[in-house]
Amino acid sequence: MTMRQAVEAQVLNPHSELGEHGLRQILTDVIEEVRKSVNQDIDGAEILHSLKAPWLLSLIKVYECLQTFLSDSPAPALDYASGLSLQLLIDIRSLPGCSEEAKELYRLLRQPHLQALLSAHDTVAQKDYEPVLPPMPDELPEEEEATRTVCLVKNKQPLGATIKRNENTGEIFIARVIHGGLADRSGLLHAGDRIVEVNGFPVDGMEPEQVIQVVQVRAQGTIVFKVVPITERQVHNQTMLYVRAMADYSPEQDPSIPCADAGMSFKKGDVLEVVDQTDALWWQAKKLPDNSSCAGLIPSTNLLKRKQRESWWSQPYQPNTCIHTLSTVEEEEDMMAIDDKCVEADEEAFESEEDDFSSSTDLVGFRRSMRLFRRRSHSTAQPSCPPRCPNSCCSALSSPYEEVVRYQRHPQDAHRLITLLGPSGVGVNELRRRLIEINPKIFQGAVPHTSRAPREYEESGREYHFISREIFYNMIQNNRFLEYGEYKGSLYGTSVESVREVLNSGKICVMDIEPNAIPAVRIHELKAYIIYVKPPPHERLKETRRVAHITTNYYVNRPFKDEDFQEIEESARKIESQFCQFFDHVIVNDELQDSCVQMLTAVRKAQDEPQWVPASWIRPTNT
Numbered sequence: 346m347t348m349r350q351a352v353e354a355q356v357l358n359p360h361s362e363l364g365e366h367g368l369r370q371i372l373t374d375v376i377e378e379v380r381k382s383v384n385q386d387i388d389g390a391e392i393l394h395s396l397k398a399p400w401l402l403s404l405i406k407v408y409e410c411l412q413t414f415l416s417d418s419p420a421p422a423l424d425y426a427s428g429l430s431l432q433l434l435i436d437i438r439s440l441p442g443c444s445e446e447a448k449e450l451y452r453l454l455r456q457p458h459l460q461a462l463l464s465a466h467d468t469v470a471q472k473d474y475e476p477v478l479p480p481m482p483d484e485l486p487e488e489e490e491a492t493r494t495v496c497l498v499k500n501k502q503p504l505g506a507t508i509k510r511n512e513n514t515g516e517i518f519i520a521r522v523i524h525g526g527l528a529d530r531s532g533l534l535h536a537g538d539r540i541v542e543v544n545g546f547p548v549d550g551m552e553p554e555q556v557i558q559v560v561q562v563r564a565q566g567t568i569v570f571k572v573v574p575i576t577e578r579q580v581h582n583q584t585m586l587y588v589r590a591m592a593d594y595s596p597e598q599d600p601s602i603p604c605a606d607a608g609m610s611f612k613k614g615d616v617l618e619v620v621d622q623t624d625a626l627w628w629q630a631k632k633l634p635d636n637s638s639c640a641g642l643i644p645s646t647n648l649l650k651r652k653q654r655e656s657w658w659s660q661p662y663q664p665n666t667c668i669h670t671l672s673t674v675e676e677e678e679d680m681m682a683i684d685d686k687c688v689e690a691d692e693e694a695f696e697s698e699e700d701d702f703s704s705s706t707d708l709v710g711f712r713r714s715m716r717l718f719r720r721r722s723h724s725t726a727q728p729s730c731p732p733r734c735p736n737s738c739c740s741a742l743s744s745p746y747e748e749v750v751r752y753q754r755h756p757q758d759a760h761r762l763i764t765l766l767g768p769s770g771v772g773v774n775e776l777r778r779r780l781i782e783i784n785p786k787i788f789q790g791a792v793p794h795t796s797r798a799p800r801e802y803e804e805s806g807r808e809y810h811f812i813s814r815e816i817f818y819n820m821i822q823n824n825r826f827l828e829y830g831e832y833k834g835s836l837y838g839t840s841v842e843s844v845r846e847v848l849n850s851g852k853i854c855v856m857d858i859e860p861n862a863i864p865a866v867r868i869h870e871l872k873a874y875i876i877y878v879k880p881p882p883h884e885r886l887k888e889t890r891r892v893a894h895i896t897t898n899y900y901v902n903r904p905f906k907d908e909d910f911q912e913i914e915e916s917a918r919k920i921e922s923q924f925c926q927f928f929d930h931v932i933v934n935d936e937l938q939d940s941c942v943q944m945l946t947a948v949r950k951a952q953d954e955p956q957w958v959p960a961s962w963i964r965p966t967n968t
């Protein structure tokens with residue numbers, strides 16, 4: 346007999362029991378029938394015919410059974426099963442010589458889970474669902490406020506709430522509840538609740554420190570708060586916000602923080618998840634990657650800006666950094682001991698030196714010229730931003746927090762610009778050169794512009810874009826340069842177009858920059874990934890550069906001296922302290938081979954893995 350026949354037989358014999366098995370059969374059969382019908386092209390007559398099909402009749406019968414069951418709600422046979430079982434136990438125990446069956450029944454009835462089951466049965470049978478509340482006092486004083494008693498079980502972790510005192514009334518209030526802390530997780534204490542008692546001690550008139558002492562008496566165990574709940578709770582402003590810290594912050598050094606223990610320290614470059622911005626002054630945030638469930642207090646943007654202005658502890662990056670200067674770097678004037686064994690450097694020497702490295706057009710002399718220009722200009726006062734700073738770096742960098750979002754480059758999108766940054770002599774150029782050499786089909790530098798005349802062997806668009814001074818100035822006016830400068834009477838610069846050209850060709854553009862150019866490359870279009878090349882510890886620096894040669898302001902290729910190492914280290918310290926918040930990756934340039942491998946890995950990550958990037962790159966902001 347098939348399943349379907351069985352079901353139909355059941356329908357034809359209405360007196361047979363519709364047991365669980367039968368019901369399952371009916372439902373299985375119905376599903377089967379429906380599946381078949383769906384696959385068939387059924388016309389109207391067939392649908393009508395199927396209305397008297399046995400499976401449909403079975404289904405109707407099931408429906409009717411369910412309806413009957415719902416209308417006759419089941420009533421308990423008795424509502425004192427636990428009492429009955431107790432009586433039974435007493436009776437069995439008093440039997441003089443009881444049978445094995447009676448002993449077994451005694452054992453069964455004594456089992457705690459059976460007793461619990463019978464008790465639950467009685468509770469349901471007696472519909473005894475409400476808690477027993479103490480009787481209401483007949484006469485309640487009208488002005489008495491409704492209080493709530495809150496018991497929290499503490500296990501060494503902090504309570505996760507701060508308190509404040511109303512100076513006029515002396516009343517103690519919960520100032521804020523820390524996101525993810527004990528009080529927050531309990532859901533019973535809220536900012537604005539008035540604390541009346543702690544562990545039975547009335548707290549009105551106490552100093553907040555005294556209240557804390559009462560709470561801290563018990564490091565562990567139950568703490569009982571009697572509170573008058575706030576009537577209108579603040580709506581928590583919990584929009585998801587991720588920021589990168591552009592300044593260091595230490596609650597221990599901040600006398601204005603409401604509760605230093607609840608504060609969270611952070612360093613430049615840390616990514617923070619702001620979980621609560623309800624308070625205008627003190628936000629709550631977690632440091633990513635998030636290891637703790639509990640948030641900490643951090644100053645809001647406005648408050649931190651104010652603190653920075655007051656310059657208490659942090660020295661934010663002063664954004665007068667565009668190297669938009671056309672001041673000519675004069676010939677050497679400063680005193681410096683000349684090493685006779687070395688070749689004195691001039692631009693020509695640098696350029697032929699570069700040409701010796703490789704015939705690659707990426708390795709033109711611009712970099713040396715540019716670096717020399719930069720080095721020399723570093724000793725002079727930094728120019729300030731021109732009125733129309735091309736990259737609005739002033740506004741972007743003066744904020745102590747930069748909003749960031751997680752971004753992963755789509756394979757079809759242009760590559761991110763790879764920028765290398767580091768103290769002069771650390772090996773930025775070496776690493777950049779090696780990267781391009783590894784795979785020139787993938788990596789390429791941008792062709793710079795210059796106002797100087799081409800040499801015999803040079804071709805415009807290969808070594809440089811050779812342009813007139815006027816055109817160069819015009820490009821400066823139109824903010825076309827990521828950075829530019831003047832060296833020995835000629836202008837040099839890297840334009841956005843040159844970088845764009847490389848990116849549009851599908852290659853990865855690799856560029857070395859000075860810190861001053863950071864704002865110019867951190868833009869939506871280029872999405873620069875900044876790799877900082879850091880010197881290794883002093884001994885390793887000396888060891889690895891034993892046979893290497895440095896090119897200084899004056900000489901090409903002379904062996905490294907102790908002063909060079911000191912200069913590199915000093916410059917590294919300055920760059921790190923001012924700009925570390927912009928580093929996406931740090932490579933310690935110890936063994937050259939290792940550094941190259943690290944660089945390839947970093948470049949792959951930059952292009953293929955999600956990274957935190959400024960939110961303004963992804964969506965326009967109002968700032």
Ligand SMILES: Nc1ncnc2c1ncn2[C@@H]1O[C@H](COP(=O)(O)OP(=O)(O)OP(=O)(O)O)[C@@H](O)[C@H]1O
Binds near residue numbers: 772774775776889934
């Ligand atoms: N890890 C390393 N081990 C040994 N030598 C290195 C290492 N990195 C770089 N060098 C060598 O150090 C010298 C200086 O490197 P490089 O010219 O790349 O410096 P730089 O950071 O570009 O500075 P600058 O812009 O002033 O030229 C070069 O001779 C280079 O080969």
